Amino acid sequence: MTRAGVYETRAHSMPTGHKWVVVDVETSGRRAASHRVLSLAALVLREDGSVEREFSTLLNPGCDPGPVEIHGLTADRLAGAPRFDEVADEFAELLSGQTMVAHNASFDFGFLDAEFQRVGVATPIENRLCSLALSRRLELDVPNHRLSTLAEYWQIPQLIAHDAYDDARVLTEVFTRSASLAEALQLPLPVVSCRGRRTTVYPDQVKRVPSEFENPGRLGPATGLVQGMKVVISGSTRTPRLALAAKLSGAGFDVMNSVSRKTSVVVCDDPLSQNAKVRRAVSDGIPVISEAQLDELLARVEPGVAKAESTRIVLPAVPEPVVERAAVEEVRVVSVAIEPAEPVEPVTVVPEVIAAEDPQPQIVPAAPTPTATARPAPVSRSTPWRGRRVLLMGGSHLDCVLMRSRIVQLGARPSLNLTAAVTDVLVLADGESDRRMARVEARGLPLIREADVNEALSSGVVPVHMRVESRLSAPMLARGQVVDLPPKASSWAVNVAWRAENVGDEFEVDVVAFLLGEDFRVDSDQDFVFYNNPVDEDNAVELSIDGGSEQCIRVDLAALPAECHRIVIAAAIDGERTFGDLGAVSVSVDGPDSTFATFVLDAGTVERTMVLTEIYRRGGAWRIRAVGQGNEDGLAALATGYGLEVDD
Template sequence: METSRRKRDRYSHDDTAARDHRWVVVDVETSGLRPNAHRVLSVAALVLDADGMVKREFSTLVNPDCDPGPVHVHNLTRERLAGAPRFEDISRDLADILDGGTLVAHNATFDYGFLDAEFRRAGTSLPVQHRLCTMALSRRLELDVPNFRLATLAQHWKVQQLQEHDAYDDARVLSEVFRHSAALADSLQLPLPVVNCRSRRAVHPDSVPRVACDWQNPGRLTDAGLVQGMKVVVSGSTTTPRLTLASRMTVAGLDVMNQVSRQTSVLVCNDPIVQTGKVRKAMALDIPIVDEPQLEELLARVRPGVPKVATVIDVVPQPGMPLETPIVIEQSAAPAEIPARTWALAGQKPRLWSGRRVLLLGGNHLDGVLMRSRITQLGARPALNFTAAVTDVLVLDGGHDDKRMPRVTARQLPILSQEDVDAALDRGVVPPHMRLEAQLSAPVLSRGEVIDLPAKNSSWAVNVAWKAEAVGDESGMDPIDVDVVAFLLGPDDKVDTDDDFVFYNNPLVDDGVVELTVDGPSEQCVRLDLAGLPEDCHRIAIAAAIDGDRTFGDLGAVSVSVDGDDTTAATFVLDAGTTERTMVLTEIYRRAGKWRVRAVGQGYDDDLAALVLRYGVEVAEED
């Protein structure tokens, strides 16, 4: 696995005001979720003026001449699309709208990916250098909302939504949401999360895209021939282009992988005498090796396989089950139409400051680590930035001189002292000047604590963020470059294959079962579909690595939030790092029929290459 990065642009992190950008709000409706396999069915683009008002519009249906997919969502049937132009027919006009602008979208990675794929099919390129995700912006602002769906944000900002999942109406609503959000960010002096969307292209673009296989793996190739579900790996040059060959095998029902593992059924290699890393591993594991002509013969008679049966994971806590930690947190019941947001500790009273968001000003690094730990013990969540969600401010030595104090005073936020924290922990005293009302929020975990994920959700997003100021400062120091990575681990806590290492050059696993997205200069996300994970994946470890000689002591606290579609399962802040360059942030793992989340915070002084070796990733030459 190639872990060293090529030279690439840094993320955009300038502090220019919103009016200094040419914002283009975009929404697309699509036939599916994968840009390389599915198509754009409609697109809308709205150019905003300096005041955030729409000054130019573009909107059209698009006929890709394919199955329109989830018609029940977007209501775009083949009949409605039949008379619409093809994408290549509208690409020039759309490019004129987008050219030189910063693309604004809700889940911008999705919209950018689909437009990029469509422009490539049309024989040109998407003329967009930067993008902004309004989900990332809303998270950075820490808006008091149960989730970050567009409909929820529209309701929060009192924007009327006329037709959900209509590209034009969604873009119109989003332009209003963005205008309000950008204004709030400006008042809080929070930089907007603009990223360079061309900065992290894969070093090896010819890797075979993973496509979910519907058949169980029957094991190794035998004299009886290929069976649907067999895992096949290609090494070295091929007469048929590798991607074309992979597509044919996928259509035949085979599971095409990029790396050799113990589960590999057969390796395809025309010249095994050339000892590539894949060939050496296949020989060591006694995996059959065939050449391309032999593969062609085998493909002519692939036998039917055994369909996979979806595994249902019961995550309801079992009576009498021993706990790994003293604390397991369960979500309280709520009506189906209202997401549950009240949480309680099993067997314990709610913690004294539950629901509050406390910003710490002043003090040194060790003071900050200690006080954030004590704030968490009280049930409050330490805030990394001055956001809309901050309810109280804890001021230590030198904190009154912080540049954010005038805004704290303007918002009339309660000022807490270390004595207030001591009194709360020692005697259960709530300071009289602390606001009586507390915002409802998810449970806040301390390092090492564990929580069960609610049974009703299988899709989760692990959102990782750090101080917005860490991406650059006024001293001219280079921004701190952070990479979030994930490892899909077997029973031995090792990856089965290098494909199970998710990072900037391999951001997608098993057709989106695990996906890494970069949502802002200080925001990255690992999205998980737990129901789609292979049965031999027992644990997902999510970590962060700092490039170069900077450390987690330089970066400061890291925030982790485990978010579902409708609610947040848990949040925690990790800030004990000093000299470490890599850190395991969290683990999501199976235990006794449940999925659980652990706040880890284990750091190491060495780099990303050493971290991946610990998890069994092979650092070897590519072929």
Template sequence: MTRPVRLPTGHRWVVVDVETSGLRSSTHRVLSLAALALREDGSVERELVTLLNPGCDPGPVHIHNLTPQRLAGAPRFEDVAKDLLDLLDGRTLVAHNASFDYGFLDAEARRAGLTMPTQHRLCTLALSRRLEIDVPNHKLSTLAAHWKVRQNRAHDAYDDALVLTEVFAHSASLAESLRLPLPVVGCIDRRPVYPDRIPRVECLWRNPGRLDLGVGLVQGMKIVISGSTEIPRLSLAARLTDAGLDVMNSFSRQTSVVVCNDRHSLNAKVRRAVAEGIPILSELQLGEMLLHVSPGEPTAAVAPSEVPQPRPATTAASKKPWHGRRVLIVGGSHSDSVLMRSRIVQLGAKPSVNLSAGVTEVLVLDGGELDPRMDRVSARQLPLLTTADVNSALDPAAPPEQVPPVEAVATREPIRPPFQWVAPLLARGEVIDLPPQTTSLTVNASWRAHTTDDAFDVDVVAFLLGEDGRVGCDEDFLFYNSPTSADGTVELSCDGSSEQGVRIELAALHSDYQCLSVSAAIGGDRTFGELGPISVTVDAPDHTIASFVLDAGTSERTMHFAEIYRRAGRWRLRAVGQGYEYDLATLATKCGVTVDD
């Protein structure tokens, strides 16, 4: 590999990559790791590269090729922890999907009774998105090909770390040329290491409601176990599941019965059960009732004829005159910018929230020539548009092309031919069907990158909603202090200072959840009008499914961004963009969350 330009100053960088037995740091383990402490020229100053014996099933061997035999003689994490933490101390961690790598290392350290010394991290995935590099997806292998970095062994921690070092250097150099701040964030991970969770199993029967002691248990009842049990909790849960009961981790409005051996307990679940009149059984009483569980009503399966055919995952945007362009708007009042962004979308172009590598033209409104980014615009020889250019392009009587095609020039990234797949650009309120093969996706929100002293305190949150449009329990509300759902199928990610998202395992999402609402709140006295346009992309692992830009905000402090919801057996996506002037606590309350004062 050839060494690229120097690394950014102001940080001591350490590039990290881990291979793991699964995707959840609370239950899965690190199998191998590579940590490369770098000098400013990108060369390796110190390194730690090792396999790790987790003492458990290594998981997807077909991906990482780490068989039990290969790991048998490897050290355990605690054997290398001191050297690793010493190498990380005082450095900013760089990783591709950094919240994942940091989360696993943090969980391993806490299992060993240690504390991660890392204070800051940078995600090269977030950096690539911020730059809007012209790639179909932001996988490490794709970025390596884009930057012409040789990759010898994908999913090998050491080789991936070497590749990532060069990808990071190239990306950081491009960000510097655009004067885009790097997406460095603080490291705060609040996920529990050993959560007392019962694996959620899909129940085949409808919930008949609360337990009637005169009738007994009925298949489909939702059971919550509270406190210590004579039978190990997981074994008891399995027994209940085998009987056709739906075992929950959290108390909710749909809870049928609470199992607790101490009904005078001050446990929150017991207190709420007493307050709401929900029966409480001891483990002994439960055992007696399990001998006679009445049949339940099966959940109705959607008939194949009722499943709508998917709409084509393309729109008329590909026929619009500015299809494939990215336009940055500078200057103008808030209302003027909102109006012009809507017209740009009508033309098929995508408004850009930053001066990124993907910007093809710049629309200059009143005062825009004073924007501090204009010297970079000039240096990159980007074509300048006026309001008249946009308006005339919308005039059906005007010639088809009012703006000449953008030509590649030596001072900027070459414009490449469009990919075969171009994600539809949705309007606010528009709905599309998700491709039927979609099993996982991320909803990524980004806004203009600000310097540290002018950053906005934005928190992306998620609500897992039932048929009534409300959460079933408080744990169905994911926010900065509780970023992972009880079953791990939904997780918030803070990947950068202006990039946050929600990762969703659609295929594993429980049928109780009919809708996942992705929203956000701004802290302090700031509003979405001050924040400016928000770019939202919905990404499958290999490509972007759809994108949209929300900029209708004025005095709002909270906003619903998007909804992923079920309709007749299929998942659909709605671009929402509905804002409210109240705060996050009020928004959560309206969604059914009990918020402490």
């Protein structure tokens, strides 16, 4: 049932070079490989941002509709709707030649791509733009970047939340206004190609159901199957793979998608198979059995040992430093230390007393890392520039590293681009010739000099020509600094960005994640999340490529397996370019409702890979550290260091 009619929208000057179609989907779950699209809407835009054509329909997925309490689409309501294959041709014709705009576009694209693949049609979507990434690139003054929050920011009425058509209508208004602002700032739009190696892939895998029993180890010649063993299915099987996996999970086994050092047995009916799973099993001495042998062993399964109630790691507590009580109503002291086993450089820890009314997380700043030619100014106890966003223009790489360090000490946040949030511009040597200066002057942004920064550090003075305003601002972490994550929150997004102009063939940047055990090594290939494996087998860590200079690692701590003790998030530059060429990298750690912490890493010179941050267990809690440790080797060497076998 295609919706007829076209509603009127306010005219905006749209960026040229693309034809835009705004899309929204409602789905039966989060995984494109196993869940389905329940409804979709698409609005094709004219050059002035008005709607030229629209398409909207419910879809009968032929399966459980999933979270009805969210989208309101019951099985009865969907029963009379068309199947996707019945609308695929019309929908593909509408998308052809357009750049798809969606909120969290990698999600929508993944589902649409999977639906087109199911009907044997190549996806017509060649490029996409994520409006969430655009909002982040603009640095809009909002606590979070949900569609409802952006609708409120732009004063757009939202009639029915989680309705594909109404969400597409709202998103059209959000996008046209955001795109107009980006054009006024001369800020490139975060358009991503959906072709080639960077296309998000959602492989059809066995859904892992963790066993309630301890892993007893490998299958031995004199022992049978024991509940809790890790089983991998490889190649074709007599019983459909998903059915066989469900049978094994129901019997108390841990069915995995990839072979690791902890795999107990591999099931494969082809004894001469040369696939990667069997080759690794043979190489590591892991037994490989046929499905017929598995059936015999399943007749006499030995009971397993139930896992302990708590799998949290309890380590010795770090002693609290003695700090004199300050003249505030409440004193909160936080102890931070680098554990001896951490493979990071030593960090000087400076305890800080935080006032009771200060809403920021309890953190302890570490001393900035000195550069080769300059020594950072001493840390100031006050933060007179708190809430400001300062853009640096001009200066050498080392000049900018030093000044960003001082800006952070003053409580401000360095901005990598000329965005809506920039409050002041620090002009260094040759900064007046920056091509963005005309836009800076047109927006009436105050210009400050190095002397203003130095004076503020020494005396806490706020220059009279600076704007005095408070904006939403998360605390800035220094390199090496650690902060505990709130125990009640499990879902986090680590957003990584760099200067928007540094995109394209000149800089091919990959953000990756490694899920590590206690030995600082991955357990299997699935524990390496990157562009060709964008999600781990527990759906706990997922990569999203949101723009040419924006990538995100989403983490669900509650879904992580007990054996994962640490998530290392890193970036690598392909080719011969380095982080000294790329410049500063910004990292923001976003919770469900707001940004929890941010930091800028800009001390890179000749490094081609850099560990940006790590999330790890400590004393029964999760913590996050700003790392910024680089290496001249490429991504392959970094992956090998964490225990992966990398093909030449």
